[in-house]
Amino acid sequence: MSPRFSRRALGTSIAALPLPVMAQAWPTRPLRWVVPYAPGGGSDFLARTIAAAISGPLGQTVLVENRPGGATVIATEAVARAAPDGYTVLSADMTALIINPAGFRRLPYDPIKDLKPVCTTATFNFVLAVSPTLAPRSVAELVAMARAQPGRLNFASPGIGSPSHLATERFGRNLNLTLTHVPYRGGAPAVQDLVAGVADAMFIDYASGAPHFEAGRLRPLAATAPTRMSLLPDLQTLAEAGFPGNDIYSWQGVMAPAGTPDAIVARLGAAIRAAVNDPAVADRLRAIGLTPLPGDSASFAALIQSETAIWGTLIRELGLVLDS
Missing domain, CATH: 3.40.190.10 (Periplasmic binding protein-like II)
Structure with a gap:
């Protein structure tokens, strides 16, 4: 039996359980939060800050695992192939969800078919x-x-x-x-x-x-974001400088394997949004230049769609091949 078939079969069996029961029982063991970058960077800090904040409310430790390499492909594929039971999630950004799908000729995952949006977390200015x-x-x-x-x-x-x-x-x-x-x-x-x-x-x-x-x-x-940065309040945005339509920022959110029950996604997303909305957590993020972006699964899916229309189209127009 192939790994993909096993994962889907497991997803089918999990989905067959009553979702309220699944949500009430979950989590019963530690969660694994996979970060596709090395320790010490902004993505690592973001994941560890939120993971520490949600461990208490969820009643389980959230362990951050760094899996750098392959332009985020290694970590993203690992999560895409994981069991869809709510115990493995991914820090996902525009590289994993938009740039790679548009620029790679061969990609071992499909961001739409193999992953499920949980929530957004922050933007990188x-x-x-x-x-x-x-x-x-x-x-x-x-x-x-x-x-x-x-x-x-x-x-x-x-x-x-x-x-x-x-x-x-x-x-x-x-x-x-x-x-x-x-x-x-x-x-x-x-x-x-x-x-x-x-x-x-x-x-x-x-x-x-x-x-x-x-x-x-x-x-x-x-x-380059739509609004001024709190750490550089006197610095104009591009729009304010007279050049609208050039908003540029990177963002990050949390994805789970496709097939993860909606009730679990909703509960995990709510815990993360509560953490990002917490003033102490938000201040820690802003201190390193991040802007909190608390959004749910639907808003994350909409963000991916709108950003794909901009950056995916640009990559194809430029003829970029990123896995040559």
């Missing part, structure tokens, strides 16, 4: 920043330079297909700019060259940019 050696001190001046010198501006990113890269492409297309994308092998070397003036600009996540903003090693020009 991005900032359009430039090297302090660059003359522009506003988005308007940067755009004017790009128009006057097509291809002159080098935009760094952590790699091809990263949210930073896609933000660069979308920004350039929306404003009819010719920008030169320079992909790096990860965020650290990209930021290092931006600070050194080797690269000119970057859509950088707040956590990576914050120390350099404070020290004056990078110049932030605009926040």
Whole structure:
């Protein structure tokens, strides 16, 4: 019997039980929360903060397991193949749910068929920043330079297909700019060259940019989310700077294996939303540049659909192949 068939068969047997009984009995043992990134980063901090907050209300420990590698594919496939019993969940972001499905020719999971949205948790804020050696001190001046010198501006990113890269492409297309994308092998070397003036600009996540903003090693020009960031309250958004329609932010939520009973998904989602809405938890998230995003299963599904229309379409138009 194949693993996929076994999982589906188990899902069928679980679904056959009365859902109220399932929800009341669950959980009876610790939960496993799989994070597709290494310990110490923003995704790990987010999962561990929420896991600690929901362990008490659920009456069971929520164990965070880091499974980095394969551009989130390793962790995502593992959860997609897990038993749909509510004891294994995934920190899922736009890389796992939108970028990979659009850019991989061969992907060992289907985000719609193999996974089930539980809830959203937070957004990761991005900032359009430039090297302090660059003359522009506003988005308007940067755009004017790009128009006057097509291809002159080098935009760094952590790699091809990263949210930073896609933000660069979308920004350039929306404003009819010719920008030169320079992909790096990860965020650290990209930021290092931006600070050194080797690269000119970057859509950088707040956590990576914050120390350099404070020290004056990078110049932030605009926040890229629809609203201003609490940690940079004086920084305009792109829309406020006169360039609407360029909202760019990354987000994260929780997914369970397809077939997980709705009653369990609802109970787990409610516990996570309560944690994210808790002022102490929300303050911890905001302190590292995250914005709490408490949403239910339906709103998460709608977010995936709307973001796929934007980023999935862009990836296909660019002809990006991420598993070459």
